Amino acid sequence: QTDTLALSARHPVIRAQKTISRLISAAPEVFGLYRQWPQPTSAMLADIRAIATRALAYGDTGDIEKLVPRDLFEQYQADVATRHDADATPRGYTRSALAAGATAPTVAVGILIALNTLSASDINKAGQRLRWLVTTSRSQGKAVTATNVGWCRGTSTVLTGIQLSALGPMLKPSDQLRYRIGSELPSRPTLSGSETTQFAARLPTMLWPAWSLPLTIPTRTQKELRPALSCAVLLVGSKYTLAEATDLLRSPISGRAVSYVLRGLAADPNWTSLLTTLITMADYLNHNRPPIDYQRRRQLDYTELLPDREWSRIARATTTPGGHTARARTARRFLFEVLSGLPATQSPFPPSNSWATTKVADFPRYLTTELTEELTRYARTFLHSNGIENEPVQWTPPSSFLQNVDLPGPDPDTVSIPQLQRRIRPRGGLGDVAAEMKTTLDVVRYLLQTHPIPTPTNDSKRRPRAGAFGYAKKMLSEERLHDLYHRQGQSLREVAASVGVSRNVIARLAADYGIPLREPGRRPNQAYDPQWLYDQYVNQSRPLPAIAKDCGVSTSAVKRWADETGIPLRARGGPSHQDALAAPARAVAAPELIKPALQSAGGLQRLRRFAAIAGFPTLAEAAAELQTSESVLSVQIGRLERELQQKLFIRAQRGHPMKLTEAGQKVVSAIHAYTEHISDGGQAEG
Numbered sequence: 001q002t003d004t005l006a007l008s009a010r011h012p013v014i015r016a017q018k019t020i021s022r023l024i025s026a027a028p029e030v031f032g033l034y035r036q037w038p039q040p041t042s043a044m045l046a047d048i049r050a051i052a053t054r055a056l057a058y059g060d061t062g063d064i065e066k067l068v069p070r071d072l073f074e075q076y077q078a079d080v081a082t083r084h085d086a087d088a089t090p091r092g093y094t095r096s097a098l099a100a101g102a103t104a105p106t107v108a109v110g111i112l113i114a115l116n117t118l119s120a121s122d123i124n125k126a127g128q129r130l131r132w133l134v135t136t137s138r139s140q141g142k143a144v145t146a147t148n149v150g151w152c153r154g155t156s157t158v159l160t161g162i163q164l165s166a167l168g169p170m171l172k173p174s175d176q177l178r179y180r181i182g183s184e185l186p187s188r189p190t191l192s193g194s195e196t197t198q199f200a201a202r203l204p205t206m207l208w209p210a211w212s213l214p215l216t217i218p219t220r221t222q223k224e225l226r227p228a229l230s231c232a233v234l235l236v237g238s239k240y241t242l243a244e245a246t247d248l249l250r251s252p253i254s255g256r257a258v259s260y261v262l263r264g265l266a267a268d269p270n271w272t273s274l275l276t277t278l279i280t281m282a283d284y285l286n287h288n289r290p291p292i293d294y295q296r297r298r299q300l301d302y303t304e305l306l307p308d309r310e311w312s313r314i315a316r317a318t319t320t321p322g323g324h325t326a327r328a329r330t331a332r333r334f335l336f337e338v339l340s341g342l343p344a345t346q347s348p349f350p351p352s353n354s355w356a357t358t359k360v361a362d363f364p365r366y367l368t369t370e371l372t373e374e375l376t377r378y379a380r381t382f383l384h385s386n387g388i389e390n391e392p393v394q395w396t397p398p399s400s401f402l403q404n405v406d407l408p409g410p411d412p413d414t415v416s417i418p419q420l421q422r423r424i425r426p427r428g429g430l431g432d433v434a435a436e437m438k439t440t441l442d443v444v445r446y447l448l449q450t451h452p453i454p455t456p457t458n459d460s461k462r463r464p465r466a467g468a469f470g471y472a473k474k475m476l477s478e479e480r481l482h483d484l485y486h487r488q489g490q491s492l493r494e495v496a497a498s499v500g501v502s503r504n505v506i507a508r509l510a511a512d513y514g515i516p517l518r519e520p521g522r523r524p525n526q527a528y529d530p531q532w533l534y535d536q537y538v539n540q541s542r543p544l545p546a547i548a549k550d551c552g553v554s555t556s557a558v559k560r561w562a563d564e565t566g567i568p569l570r571a572r573g574g575p576s577h578q579d580a581l582a583a584p585a586r587a588v589a590a591p592e593l594i595k596p597a598l599q600s601a602g603g604l605q606r607l608r609r610f611a612a613i614a615g616f617p618t619l620a621e622a623a624a625e626l627q628t629s630e631s632v633l634s635v636q637i638g639r640l641e642r643e644l645q646q647k648l649f650i651r652a653q654r655g656h657p658m659k660l661t662e663a664g665q666k667v668v669s670a671i672h673a674y675t676e677h678i679s680d681g682g683q684a685e686g
Helices: 002-008 011-024 041-058 061-067 070-086 090-095 104-118 123-139 157-170 173-178 193-200 209-215 222-235 242-248 255-266 271-287 294-298 308-317 325-340 356-366 369-385 417-423 430-436 441-450 465-475 478-487 492-499 503-513 530-539 544-551 555-565 575-586 592-598 603-613 619-626 630-644 662-679
Strands: none
Touching (some): 104 157, 123 157, 173 255, 193 242, 222 242, 222 255, 242 255, 255 271, 308 503, 325 369, 417 441, 544 555, 592 603, 603 630, 603 662
8 A cells, every 4th residue: 555655756755665664664763753763664664653643533624734735635635535425424534545446546645644744843833743633633522631652552751751741731730740741751640659759858848049049930929939830840750649748748828829829920921931940850759868858857846946045055156146045946847947948837937927928938047157157067966966967057058040931030150249248238138139220029038048257257356345245255265265264263354354345245155155164262273074074084094183284183083073963083103104005906806897886985884875875865864874974974975976987866955865877786785795705705805
């Protein structure tokens, strides 16, 4: 039958004949979309047959006339008329138009329509060429949906992509995301429930501002868009419903609200670009795992995040105005958003008034480089206490792929950061700054968070009155203040006079550093720091006389301090030095896991003490039972963690007792095994 196509003497028909001949002979040369998406010959022939059969069965005569040469169309019409006279059911004929006995003109029309579609330069254009057939099929009562595209057995993914692209404008925005409409090759959803759950761990509940801001449309705010856009990215290629997606991300808005936002986006003239961008975002996250597990972050207990006292300390240290409880509440909710990826409204800290949300959003105006560093340092400690050690505090994905894309929202990269920072004043609205910079308020908030204002440098000879605490902190490190106050015995007033600040400022600084103050009237040389004493005597193995000389007290006074702190004393006469030399040899029989801790004197004692506190809910209770101080236990465990290069336990939080990490449990088991060994006659430390 393909030979009869030449009878038309029309070049398009001849080309069709040659194309079919090449496919049948399985020649390597392919055409159209198959150059980009190679397929087996059988699948390509099945694609041609599927489109041709469908076009002949449901195609409108007016549409067919536009797609084939005039003389061929006239022969096709005559053939249809002949068949109509012979058979009162022409549709039954056309459905099997490519079966044996079909005339050459009919076969040629079907094949030319198929080749016209498949020879397009990309899937989107092919979908546009095929859309007429989807429309006419639907108008004749044929159900054409994203779930039943196919039309023939053995067709390729290329035809599926074309059919979905043709159907795309008729789908809901959420289905356009599921079927990847607008991508290079639309496809059916492939992500299973477990795969979608794993993918959700890569997404914050509120999409990163770097991605959400360029997608902003005039009718929607970032408060609505960010959670809706995260759900939209999660839907790409997924079988999840909107309700399931919002539940998985702990979204502050419902599935119905997400649908409402997506309909607003779809009504925007830039919807095609928006849709393609959302799919590109999902593809990026599929191929590039973020360094943060957001699902785990969403499940942390934040009830003890940034207490008032800690915020007050940070505010003093960075000379940030507002060290009071109200500002602490705002800072706490802001840090909750940064760490969890959730909105502040879902924090365990109830808002104090209706303006609380706006205050959190505007908090970046107070950020300086110094305040940001302090908050980041605290946030790392908080994450560490929750068993998260290898993740950054926050992370922003690259947004370079958003450049040169026609998107409706603002581009933050066009704003001059130095000019923006110069316009920020202690008083005055950020909205006015946004208007001056010809950008949006949300862009200003985002840029102030990612580019905090540089901390002003102070002249060491001229200290601004408002920055007394910060100035004192710059002039006196923790070690320097400890040396002046405890070792040299200076009073707070003397230390303050040497720096040029008040006594109260130095007292606040000592509290900030955790340096204990002497009791009123007590002689300076009678004060001591338990942690410093433990480090000097146990960790550095210094003799008591040397420590006493540094402190300006007698050796018996230092012995009394050690007894008060719960530090066991070494035997007199130097055996401790011999123990330190012999410790590595004695550790030969120990399990590999704890050998590093046994390489120095006192190692076994530290290990035994760690095993002893493992069953207590808090360090304070363990210290009380062991008749020592909490600070000593903390120092000992810190040294063990450094020696073993493992995090051994998670500190107690409100409602959550102290517990061992997996590594800590293994260390306790190794300690028990070793102590049983030495009790049976093996060597150990004396």
